Amino acid sequence: MAFGVVVLVTTTGCTMRHDRPDDAGAAPRVLPDESVCRAAELSATAEDRGSLMSNTKTQVVLTNTGTRQCALAGTVGLDGVRSDGSVVALETSTGTYFGEPAPSSGTLAPGDAAAFYLAGGRGCTAAVEGHRQTWSAVRVRLPSGGGSIDVRTRFDTVCGVAVSGIGRPDPDNDLG
Amino acid sequence: MRISALSRAARHFACASCVLLVAVLLQFWTTPARPAAAWPIEQHRGVDSCANESTSRMATLYQASPYGTYGFYIGGLTVNRSCPSHASFHNQAWANTVKAQGWNLQPIYSGRQPGCHPNTTVTYPISTNPTTAYSQGQSEGNDAIFQAYTRGIAGPIWLDMDIDIPDSYSCRPSVDNYIRGWMGAVRANAAYIPSLYTGYANANRAATFAVANRPYQVTIPHWNNIPGVYGGLPNLNRSYWTGHQRGHQYRGGHNESWGGLTFNVDNNCYDEYVHGSTNHSVYAPCVQ
Numbered sequence: 001m002a003f004g005v006v007v008l009v010t011t012t013g014c015t016m017r018h019d020r021p022d023d024a025g026a027a028p029r030v031l032p033d034e035s036v037c038r039a040a041e042l043s044a045t046a047e048d049r050g051s052l053m054s055n056t057k058t059q060v061v062l063t064n065t066g067t068r069q070c071a072l073a074g075t076v077g078l079d080g081v082r083s084d085g086s087v088v089a090l091e092t093s094t095g096t097y098f099g100e101p102a103p104s105s106g107t108l109a110p111g112d113a114a115a116f117y118l119a120g121g122r123g124c125t126a127a128v129e130g131h132r133q134t135w136s137a138v139r140v141r142l143p144s145g146g147g148s149i150d151v152r153t154r155f156d157t158v159c160g161v162a163v164s165g166i167g168r169p170d171p172d173n174d175l176g
Numbered sequence: 177m178r179i180s181a182l183s184r185a186a187r188h189f190a191c192a193s194c195v196l197l198v199a200v201l202l203q204f205w206t207t208p209a210r211p212a213a214a215w216p217i218e219q220h221r222g223v224d225s226c227a228n229e230s231t232s233r234m235a236t237l238y239q240a241s242p243y244g245t246y247g248f249y250i251g252g253l254t255v256n257r258s259c260p261s262h263a264s265f266h267n268q269a270w271a272n273t274v275k276a277q278g279w280n281l282q283p284i285y286s287g288r289q290p291g292c293h294p295n296t297t298v299t300y301p302i303s304t305n306p307t308t309a310y311s312q313g314q315s316e317g318n319d320a321i322f323q324a325y326t327r328g329i330a331g332p333i334w335l336d337m338d339i340d341i342p343d344s345y346s347c348r349p350s351v352d353n354y355i356r357g358w359m360g361a362v363r364a365n366a367a368y369i370p371s372l373y374t375g376y377a378n379a380n381r382a383a384t385f386a387v388a389n390r391p392y393q394v395t396i397p398h399w400n401n402i403p404g405v406y407g408g409l410p411n412l413n414r415s416y417w418t419g420h421q422r423g424h425q426y427r428g429g430h431n432e433s434w435g436g437l438t439f440n441v442d443n444n445c446y447d448e449y450v451h452g453s454t455n456h457s458v459y460a461p462c463v464q
Binding site: 048049050051052053054055057093094095096097098099119121122123124125128132134154156159162170171 | 224225226227228247249254255257258259260284286289295296297298299336338339340373375376397398399400411425428429430431438440441442
């Protein structure tokens with residue numbers, strides 16, 4: 001089940017700010033929730049989880065490497081990072097062929113992990129003709145203003161990309 | 177000019193020889209006998225998914241959508257890794273319930289995959305030794321039969337050979353042998369119809385396998401939104417699998433809303449055998 005995006009909108013409430021002439025008519029700033037996980041306190045790894053009926057699956061695991069419990073729920077945004085460092089926003093759809101990860105509590109204690117799926121494909125005409133679209137890294141834009149974190153993966157976006165919500169990582173039930 | 181009896185006889189002999197020659201040539205590509213009455217041929221559309229859809233959602237999808245066949249996974253090493261709970265979720269009780277709703281089923285098995293594709297990481301590769309690969313195919317083909325049997329499913333079972341291997345790739349002989357082994361094992365059981373889901377290169381080669389190891393029917397992925405099994409599959413040799421033996425996956429995973437619910441599915445167009453429901457309905461025919 002997808003998690004709704006947790007968004008807390010905080011306004012300053014400071015009358016000085018709203019009385020300043022250069023703020024006249026300006027929308028209130030949206031500040032990130034202090035409880036959300038920041039990119040600096042997460043590590044990200046990508047696991048190729050195979051493909052079925054030409055739908056490809058990569059699981060991105062986000063681990064809390066910080067010292068505090070933080071909130072991590074909702075849906076990420078994605079950019080592709082080229083080898084020269086340039087960044088391309090990736091158009092993503094929500095909901096994947098592989099469903100959603102098992103639901104989590106929405107918070108991560110230090111050392112705990114959450115995950116989301118990237119779903120792509122190899123059945124579109126471009127892929128059938130042998131074309132690919134891979135990146136030096138995929139930049140994961142965290143929900144609720146948590147910043148972004150790059151993850152190295154061979155995930156191919158040539159047929160588009162869909163993302164799941166954030167939940168618990170799939171069990172590692174490889175039979176070896 | 178009067179035609180002599182001798183030349184008339186010669187023409188008759190030549191005609192008979194032509195008929196015989198055609199008959200001999202047809203043996204090279206013949207449709208193996210199957211109990212047609214047991215398995216309905218469906219010319220219609222369906223979907224496949226790796227989500228764990230409850231029977232209530234399946235009922236809504238059946239009632240609200242134009243789809244008549246549902247593809248799901250019954251097992252295999254790749255299924256266990258990509259969709260860990262899927263195969264166990266779709267047990268015999270689930271299958272019986274959705275068939276009673278009217279669904280035809282496309283049971284899919286996905287095991288080992290080619291390990292020589294340069295752009296893909298495979299956790300369970302097919303052996304690079306062709307002899308071993310053949311044995312692996314046989315073993316997994318027998319497992320597919322078992323998985324189908326425990327779900328009360330007979331008829332066609334699809335092998336999902338997801339990674340298409342061009343003729344020039346080093347593991348092509350092993351991949352072909354794996355497919356031969358799998359198809360041979362399934363074909364050896366008269367209750368099952370060996371079916372292959374794969375890309376153009378694998379499929380065009382599989383069409384030339386010996387009959388005993390050849391897929392009886394194929395489904396090809398080409399997400400071109402052209403739901404036809406000939407016009408929509410431009411790279412599959414038109415002389416192969418011509419007797420209602422083709423399916424086309426014409427659109428990849430995406431959201432669709434039916435009956436107020438959202439489903440993420442591939443779209444398929446079937447002109448081939450599927451596992452029939454007990455309450456069968458006919459839906460829109462697939463464009464040829």
